[in-house]
Amino acid sequence: MRKIAVFGVSGRMGQMLVQATDEQPGAVLAAAVERAGHGWIGQDLGQAMGGAARGLVVTDDIDAALAASDVVIDFTAPDATVALAARAAQAGVAHVIGTTGFDDSHLAALAEIATRGHIVRAGNMSLGVNLLVTLARQVASALGAEYDIEIIEAHHRHKVDAPSGTALMLGQAVAEGRGVSLADMADRGRDGMTGARRDGAIGFHAIRGGDFIGEHDVIFAGPGERVTLRHVASDRALFARGALRAAMWLEGRAPGEYSMLDVLGLGGR
Numbered sequence: 284m285r286k287i288a289v290f291g292v293s294g295r296m297g298q299m300l301v302q303a304t305d306e307q308p309g310a311v312l313a314a315a316v317e318r319a320g321h322g323w324i325g326q327d328l329g330q331a332m333g334g335a336a337r338g339l340v341v342t343d344d345i346d347a348a349l350a351a352s353d354v355v356i357d358f359t360a361p362d363a364t365v366a367l368a369a370r371a372a373q374a375g376v377a378h379v380i381g382t383t384g385f386d387d388s389h390l391a392a393l394a395e396i397a398t399r400g401h402i403v404r405a406g407n408m409s410l411g412v413n414l415l416v417t418l419a420r421q422v423a424s425a426l427g428a429e430y431d432i433e434i435i436e437a438h439h440r441h442k443v444d445a446p447s448g449t450a451l452m453l454g455q456a457v458a459e460g461r462g463v464s465l466a467d468m469a470d471r472g473r474d475g476m477t478g479a480r481r482d483g484a485i486g487f488h489a490i491r492g493g494d495f496i497g498e499h500d501v502i503f504a505g506p507g508e509r510v511t512l513r514h515v516a517s518d519r520a521l522f523a524r525g526a527l528r529a530a531m532w533l534e535g536r537a538p539g540e541y542s543m544l545d546v547l548g549l550g551g552r
């Protein structure tokens with residue numbers, strides 16, 4: 284049995300991951316972790332989730348959780364994820380990262396840790412989005428620079444980062460398709476007297492409200508026509524199932540930072 288630890292277990296995704304682990308053949312939930320001071324620490328996980336006791340106590344003891352596990356699944360926050368990555372690599376525990384909102388220094392730290400650790404990281408763990416990433420790259424390459432690219436995403440009112448991790452994956456894919464650098468071409472959230480659209484810009488726009496789970500459009504607006512690639516998530520369990528798939532896939536891999544494209548056999552990061 285593959286022993287799974289869930290980091291950030293009380294969160295929207297943490298609770299989905301508990302259910303997905305219970306449903307995953309060959310996996311067992313071995314540890315449930317929350318941040319120090321959280322109200323669930325010391326409680327039985329099943330009861331904290333509003334159900335029957337399951338004999339697993341929520342802990343803030345990361346070393347004990349890692350010692351009990353083969354892989355830790357982490358949908359939390361950037362600083363917490365980078366700190367956990369170093370400890371997981373040290374403990375020889377694989378790390379599936381769904382957290383988004385990383386800055387360049389976080390990403391550099393994760394890349395360095397992945398020289399010895401086993402990581403799958405993706406801003407979106409769904410099959411559909413990862414397929415869309417490969418399509419977006421192809422369409423950007425085929426349509427050429429006279430088609431203006433705009434990426435629009437919508438998420439629930441609690442989301443703290445923008446653009447979404449998925450929007451950035453899609454942006455990176457279209458930049459690669461065009462052979463340009465996303466850092467040079469990204470144009471995030473226009474406001475005021477912006478002037479006319481910059482040639483070759485890749486626009487990002489974020490909607491936040493209500494209970495959107497995650498919706499993404501990539502618009503290619505050209506002369507006389509528009510092409511739109513769209514993904515709509517209608518159940519957050521989708522992301523949790525993808526994370527479990529990654530956790531199982533990592534068994535026996537060489538150290539490295541893998542993507543869901545690797546896990547799904549759609550080509551590397």
Ligand SMILES: NC(=O)c1ccc[n+]([C@@H]2O[C@H](COP(=O)([O-])OP(=O)(O)OC[C@H]3O[C@@H](n4cnc5c(N)ncnc54)[C@H](O)[C@@H]3O)[C@@H](O)[C@H]2O)c1
Binds near residue numbers: 290317318319408448
């Ligand atoms: N990759 C994907 O497919 C995907 C899908 C959904 C959400 N996400 C990302 O996952 C992250 C979490 O999303 P959410 O909606 O579940 O948020 P949330 O706020 O509901 O949950 C985050 C949880 O992490 C916990 N946490 C924070 N710091 C911690 C620490 N140091 N140690 C242990 N636990 C800690 C919080 O207490 C909370 O329970 C976000 O970055 C989000 O963008 C990614």
Ligand SMILES: O=C(O)C1=N[C@H](C(=O)O)CCC1
Binds near residue numbers: 496
């Ligand atoms: O709910 C969130 O937060 C989500 N985050 C990911 C992102 O940033 O793209 C995936 C969709 C849901």
